[in-house]
Amino acid sequence: MSEEKAVQTRSQDQQPLIRVEHLKKYFQVARGKVLHAVDDVSFSIPRGTTLGLVGESGCGKTTVGRTLVRLYEPDGGKILFDGEDISKVRGKERRELTRRMQMVYQDPYASLNPFFTVGEIITEGLEIHGIGSDKKERMEIAYDLLEKVGLHREHANRFPHEFSGGQRQRVGLARSLAVNPDFIVCDEAISALDVSVQAQIVNMLVDFQQSMGLTYLFIAHDLSMVRYISDRTAVMYLGSLVEIGNVSDIYSHPAHPYTQGLLQAVPVADPDYEKARSGETVMAGEVASPINPGPGCRFCSRCPRATERCKNETPILRDLGGGHMAACHNL
Numbered sequence: 001m002s003e004e005k006a007v008q009t010r011s012q013d014q015q016p017l018i019r020v021e022h023l024k025k026y027f028q029v030a031r032g033k034v035l036h037a038v039d040d041v042s043f044s045i046p047r048g049t050t051l052g053l054v055g056e057s058g059c060g061k062t063t064v065g066r067t068l069v070r071l072y073e074p075d076g077g078k079i080l081f082d083g084e085d086i087s088k089v090r091g092k093e094r095r096e097l098t099r100r101m102q103m104v105y106q107d108p109y110a111s112l113n114p115f116f117t118v119g120e121i122i123t124e125g126l127e128i129h130g131i132g133s134d135k136k137e138r139m140e141i142a143y144d145l146l147e148k149v150g151l152h153r154e155h156a157n158r159f160p161h162e163f164s165g166g167q168r169q170r171v172g173l174a175r176s177l178a179v180n181p182d183f184i185v186c187d188e189a190i191s192a193l194d195v196s197v198q199a200q201i202v203n204m205l206v207d208f209q210q211s212m213g214l215t216y217l218f219i220a221h222d223l224s225m226v227r228y229i230s231d232r233t234a235v236m237y238l239g240s241l242v243e244i245g246n247v248s249d250i251y252s253h254p255a256h257p258y259t260q261g262l263l264q265a266v267p268v269a270d271p272d273y274e275k276a277r278s279g280e281t282v283m284a285g286e287v288a289s290p291i292n293p294g295p296g297c298r299f300c301s302r303c304p305r306a307t308e309r310c311k312n313e314t315p316i317l318r319d320l321g322g323g324h325m326a327a328c329h330n331l
Helices: 061-068 091-100 118-128 135-148 153-157 165-178 195-212 223-229 247-252 257-264 271-276 308-312
Strands: 016-030 033-046 050-054 076-081 101-104 183-187 215-219 232-237 240-246
Touching: 016 061, 016 215, 033 050, 033 061, 033 076, 033 215, 033 232, 033 240, 050 061, 050 223, 061 101, 061 183, 061 215, 091 101, 101 165, 118 135, 118 153, 118 165, 135 153, 135 165, 165 195, 195 215, 195 223, 215 223, 223 247, 232 247, 232 257, 240 247, 240 257
Parallel strands: 050 215, 050 232, 101 183, 183 215
Antiparallel strands: 016 033, 016 076, 232 240
16 A cells, blocks of 8 residues: 555445435434534445544534444434435344444443453454354354454453553454444544554554455544545534535645644644644634534635624535535635
């Protein structure tokens, strides 16, 4: 794979495995107050590709991921998985869905059952979904997965507290892969790890995607990692998408002021360049409240281009060409 990302050569015209249409997820936080965590979000992910979802903490990235895999019930819109609306599936269909859609969580210390051995953690899903004829066969699957994620067979008899954060995340990845899923949500899966371990996990994700045909939603705030692993990138701000497009377009020609601010804030390993831009203001102003938001652009209070129209009219995603879309009145 080249530095520019060889997977960008994949076809973007295939039938999407995931299509999200006007997704909404709200939380009641107090009497008469509703947090608009995800508000009218739409995107698609072609099979075998990765969509990187970026934005500041609290923008709704994790809520999108958890709603996609139905850990949260959506309050509006559709989630189409392999062409079928899964927004309201129940019973047997829901269980089959949990096999095909998996999640790797942010915190490797909290996402593994401390009372289970690693072998039990990995084989639990196999037993639930009837994979493997008996316990011995399921353990052989667990052993094979442990070796694939860079651990050893003997680790199957240990408990999570005996491992480092990076090793626990490898166990979490093995658990997700065990049931042979089609789609995995990686929710800040590398943010709690050391930089060297982050690179190892990301390379592992790329290898598994190529060998197993996996589709990813890669949620992160590390823009360099998102650029490396993603085919397309979506930028989220206070519950809404403000820009989406191919990785090359987003990083080379960011259109939305918020995307430009995010990229401007990324540290650069060049002291002279950093000194030259040290006086620049990166997204000044106060963040608007996601509770009962009114009309207008939610980035308006921090945007250097804001006009009166921005305060009163909510912008919609507009195609800038080649599937590059941004929600801004001033483009």
